[in-house]
Amino acid sequence: MLLIFLLIAGLWGVGLLMGAPVRARLVMIGILYLGVVLGHLVLPPGHALREATGGSAAGWLILAGFLALGFAYAFGIRRLRDITRNRETQETTKRQGVFAEGELDRYARHVVLRELGGPGQKKLKESKVLVVGAGGLGSPVLLYLAAGGVGRIGVIDDDVVDSGNLQRQIVHDDPSIGKEKVFSAQERMLAINPFVDVRPYKRRLTEEIAADLIADYDLVLDGTDNFDTRYLVNRTCVAQGKPLVSGALSQWEGQVSVFHPQVSGPCYQCIFPEAPAPGLAPSCAVAGVLGPLPGVVGSMMAVEAVKQISGAGQVLRGDMLIYDALWSETRKIGLKARVDCPVCGGRGANTAETS
Numbered sequence: 001m002l003l004i005f006l007l008i009a010g011l012w013g014v015g016l017l018m019g020a021p022v023r024a025r026l027v028m029i030g031i032l033y034l035g036v037v038l039g040h041l042v043l044p045p046g047h048a049l050r051e052a053t054g055g056s057a058a059g060w061l062i063l064a065g066f067l068a069l070g071f072a073y074a075f076g077i078r079r080l081r082d083i084t085r086n087r088e089t090q091e092t093t094k095r096q097g098v099f100a101e102g103e104l105d106r107y108a109r110h111v112v113l114r115e116l117g118g119p120g121q122k123k124l125k126e127s128k129v130l131v132v133g134a135g136g137l138g139s140p141v142l143l144y145l146a147a148g149g150v151g152r153i154g155v156i157d158d159d160v161v162d163s164g165n166l167q168r169q170i171v172h173d174d175p176s177i178g179k180e181k182v183f184s185a186q187e188r189m190l191a192i193n194p195f196v197d198v199r200p201y202k203r204r205l206t207e208e209i210a211a212d213l214i215a216d217y218d219l220v221l222d223g224t225d226n227f228d229t230r231y232l233v234n235r236t237c238v239a240q241g242k243p244l245v246s247g248a249l250s251q252w253e254g255q256v257s258v259f260h261p262q263v264s265g266p267c268y269q270c271i272f273p274e275a276p277a278p279g280l281a282p283s284c285a286v287a288g289v290l291g292p293l294p295g296v297v298g299s300m301m302a303v304e305a306v307k308q309i310s311g312a313g314q315v316l317r318g319d320m321l322i323y324d325a326l327w328s329e330t331r332k333i334g335l336k337a338r339v340d341c342p343v344c345g346g347r348g349a350n351t352a353e354t355s
Contacts (some may be wrong), residue, residue, distance in 0.1 A: 037158065115310075115312040124306065129145055129220075130216075159181050164285075173188075219242065219243070235343050246259060251294075
């Protein structure tokens with residue numbers, strides 16, 4: 001066996017001197033090994049060549065087994081190291097807001113927009129948006145924000161999907177009936193764009209959690225259907241200086257506005273200082289709502305969110321856009337802050353427009 005080991009050392013040394021690749025040197029040694037094993041299998045017992053190479057193939061086969069185990073162990077360690085490195089790279093990519101390989105292709109129609117472009121798309125990727133409500137307005141908002149490449153999207157809702165939702169809540173489908181809305185929405189959003197980070201919160205937004213939750217996000221979109229939640233979202237956004245995109249529906253009509261009194265304009269409670277008396281503003285379940293209307297208004301909310309994040313154009317801050325689907329009319333009215341507002345104190349009344 002010593003002769004074979006000397007030949008192996010010789011082959012390796014000659015290959016090293018000639019600059020042969022490691023793989024080529026290993027191939028030559030493998031050929032030598034196969035020749036030795038084959039010799040033991042075909043030559044008769046007692047043959048001089050067999051005696052000179054150990055007398056039996058058993059030793060060489062055992063050696064091959066140990067070498068195979070060693071290579072398998074080394075390969076496994078290398079594979080685990082590569083997996084760990086890839087995961088660390090992916091986490092770093094997410095933290096830095098860098099586009100993953102192939103991700104930017106899906107946003108090509110954004111990138112070619114002069115007002116948005118690559119810098120605007122990067123802002124979307126790095127942004128964190130909270131959507132309150134995964135119902136009629138939340139459905140188009142969530143779909144378009146996910147498709148548009150918003151980096152992190154939180155969605156909070158404590159409701160489950162029922163068949164009566166499907167006439168207008170397009171983020172859900174028939175197999176989702178009985179499922180929590182936030183998880184149904186998460187599945188659909190990730191199916192559209194696996195590069196977004198969707199964070200579902202299956203609970204009602206309350207005073208106890210509102211401040212901590214909204215603090216984790218840059219922008220809030222409110223598509224809820226009750227005034228208590230709207231007032232809570234508005235108070236928290238004003239207290240933290242976060243912009244709020246608000247939408248509302250009623251039968252054939254919808255409205256959209258952006259509230260950010262730290263920059264300019266009123267807050268939500270400046271415009272709606274008190275909740276209407278019971279029966280004056282019935283819910284969609286009571287009054288009904290046109291199926292496509294939430295899609296129109298929710299899409300408008302998504303547009304305002306994209307503009308707010310990217311800095312493109314002018315957002316509906318200090319204005320309210322009202323859409324009447326029955327008569328195909330759209331109008332925009334100006335909004336003013338109230339100096340006696342208990343939430344913002346009219347701070348947006350004398351604030352110059354800065355963006």
